[in-house]
Amino acid sequence: MHDAFIYDAVRTPRGKGRNTGALHEVTPVSLAAQILTALRQRNGFDSREIEDVGLGVVMPLGEQGADLARTALLVAGYDQAVPGYQLNRFCVSGLDTVNQIVAGVMAGQIEAGIGGGVESMTRVPIGSDGGAIYTDPAVTRQFAYMPNGVAADLIATREGFSREALDNYAMQSQQRAARARDTGSFARSLVPVQDVLGNVVLAQDEAIRAATTMEDLAHLAPAFAAAGAQGFDAIGLRRYPELEAIEHLHTSGSSSAIVDGAAAVLVGNQAFGERHGLKPRARVRYFASIASEPMMNLGGPLPVTHKLLSRSGLSIRDIDLFEVNEAFAVVPLLYQRAFAIDPDRINVNGGAIALGHPLGATGAMLLGTLIDELERRDAERGLVTLCAAAGQATATIVERI
Numbered sequence: 561m562h563d564a565f566i567y568d569a570v571r572t573p574r575g576k577g578r579n580t581g582a583l584h585e586v587t588p589v590s591l592a593a594q595i596l597t598a599l600r601q602r603n604g605f606d607s608r609e610i611e612d613v614g615l616g617v618v619m620p621l622g623e624q625g626a627d628l629a630r631t632a633l634l635v636a637g638y639d640q641a642v643p644g645y646q647l648n649r650f651c652v653s654g655l656d657t658v659n660q661i662v663a664g665v666m667a668g669q670i671e672a673g674i675g676g677g678v679e680s681m682t683r684v685p686i687g688s689d690g691g692a693i694y695t696d697p698a699v700t701r702q703f704a705y706m707p708n709g710v711a712a713d714l715i716a717t718r719e720g721f722s723r724e725a726l727d728n729y730a731m732q733s734q735q736r737a738a739r740a741r742d743t744g745s746f747a748r749s750l751v752p753v754q755d756v757l758g759n760v761v762l763a764q765d766e767a768i769r770a771a772t773t774m775e776d777l778a779h780l781a782p783a784f785a786a787a788g789a790q791g792f793d794a795i796g797l798r799r800y801p802e803l804e805a806i807e808h809l810h811t812s813g814s815s816s817a818i819v820d821g822a823a824a825v826l827v828g829n830q831a832f833g834e835r836h837g838l839k840p841r842a843r844v845r846y847f848a849s850i851a852s853e854p855m856m857n858l859g860g861p862l863p864v865t866h867k868l869l870s871r872s873g874l875s876i877r878d879i880d881l882f883e884v885n886e887a888f889a890v891v892p893l894l895y896q897r898a899f900a901i902d903p904d905r906i907n908v909n910g911g912a913i914a915l916g917h918p919l920g921a922t923g924a925m926l927l928g929t930l931i932d933e934l935e936r937r938d939a940e941r942g943l944v945t946l947c948a949a950a951g952q953a954t955a956t957i958v959e960r961i
Contacts, residue, residue, distance in 0.1 A: 564665040565840035566958065567826045567833060569928030570598050572753050573765045574916040577681040577818030582762040584682045584820070586753055588617075588624045591822040592632035592678040598751040599674065599824050600638070605836045607638040611670035614660055615824075616653025616677030616920035617646040619684040628678065648920070650948035651887065652849065653677055654823060655923025655956060659847040661827045672828035677920035680820045686919070693950060703854060708949060709784035709815065710792045711857035712888035713808045718800065719894055723809045726889040727777040730814040730913050733886060737910025738770035745909055745936065749928045767817045767916045782808035783815060799855050814889040819916025823924035840961045842931045845941075846872040847956040858887055860953025861895050861945040868943070868955045876901065879957070880939035883926040885946040886911035895945075908933060922946065927956065934960040 572595060575583030583591065592615060600607060615629040629644030647653050647660075654677030661673035692699045706714070716726065740746055741764060752763040785808040788796075793806045833840055848871060850864040861884055869875060876899045884892040884906060896906055909929060912922065923946050930942040945955035 561666050562668050562829050564662040564827055564829065564844045565833060565961070566842040566844065566931060567828055567838045567840055568599060568603050569749055569825045569924070569931055570595055570602065570751050571749050571823035571925045571928055572751055572821045573762045574767055574819040574821040574918060575762050576766045577820055577916065579682065581682055581820060582766055583680070583753060586755065586761065588678050588680040588683065589628055589632050589635055591680065591753065591820065592628060593635040594753060595676065595751055595822045595824045596632055596636040596638065596674070599826055603826060603836065603838055607642055609832065610638065610642050610672055610674060612661060612664060612673040613642060613644040614657030614675050615644065615646050616657050616923065618648055618650055618653055618679060618919035619686065619688050620646055620648050621689050622684050624680065624684045649952060650950070651885065651917070651919055652923055652946045652948040652952060652954035653920045654925065655927060655944065655946060655954050656849065658825045658827065658924055658927060659954065659956060662844045662847065665827055665829050672832040674824050674826055676822065676824035676924040678822035679918040679920040681818045681918060682820055686818070704795045706796060706855045706857050707784065707787050707792060708857055708887065709810060710788050710796065711855065712810050712890050713784055713788065714796045714806050715856060715858060715894065716809050716890040717803060717807045721809070721890055721893060725893065726809055726814040727774055729889040729893055730777055731772050731774055733907065733910045733913040734769050734772040736908060737768045737914035740909035741765060741768060745932065748932050765915050767819050768914050772813065777811065777813040780811035780813045783811050784808055796855065810888050814913060816887050816912035816917035817915070819918050821918035821921050821925070823921045823928060825924050825927060841935070842958040842960050845957045845959055847954070849952065849954045852951045854951040857949060857951055858891050858947040860947045860951055861891065861955065862898050864953040864955045865899070865943070865945060868957060872957060879941055879943045880905065881908065881930060881933055881942040882906040883930045883942070883944040885917065885922060885926060886913045887917060887947055889913060891947055923954065931958060931960065
């Protein structure tokens, strides 16, 4: 086995996922190409030595189809010999591509590669891809699909989380993200996005609502009650008859924001770094993916963490910092409670509730944020995990060099 080192991690700012958002006019291939260009410029490697590039893309159609990664590499001026692929395992895709590159390096099959992801949620809206899990009656009769928002409310109801607890967490995410932005905690990884004329259109995360208060959040209506009333509540209650009803507690304020963005992580072995004079920032030690109860949908971070800790021989106390994707407030709250984690060790710079969740890119973004914070705190070890639709999850443990 060879060590797999992370040499750098970069990301775009997240742009609001609407027609008025700063990144709306920037195509997905341009977002990906700009981030790949920045990674090469910052590290000065010969692109011919990059042996594989994977990008997570959760809506891989239209402008995000036809193997966007290979196209972006060509647009970014990488050598024509560099192969690329796109991957869709829902929200874990950006972390999975990094882990796949890591696996290749560990196995000695490649010396260096890039993992990451891109998602333009304004230009290719969520749900655009259809899919049998949503639309084929022959499938849905066997495996009833539960929308993520209804699943979040189902988990919150089962686990006894109150609307106030979810709102309080959401406000904390906004405050932490605003503080991180204002103090420059994101600066090392951020790459400003340019338009076709070379003008910077976005240099900072756009979706943060720093002035959010508990009163503001209390005025928001439940976001998923209508979906529940369409029959999904009844499906959930058949599966969990001990519940009298599903309380719809999540709102737009306690759910991840829809945004656009891209990220990339440079991974290589020791020889690659030495040839290019690069100092490794972190070593990837362990990673795992799992699938669990599909109706719960978002509960995967717990079992994947148990699996990862068992495989590594580590305990939860051996992890200094955690990044748990804030798909909905209940996900990190349940994780924090289940593992008895100090709130000051989890999502310390806010998360997707404040910053946004650009589906295929988020996993790579969280990994970069984690490494940046380990360095700032002179901490040793961190864990990043994300849930994904249909009960899936991925987690990765890194050690700072």
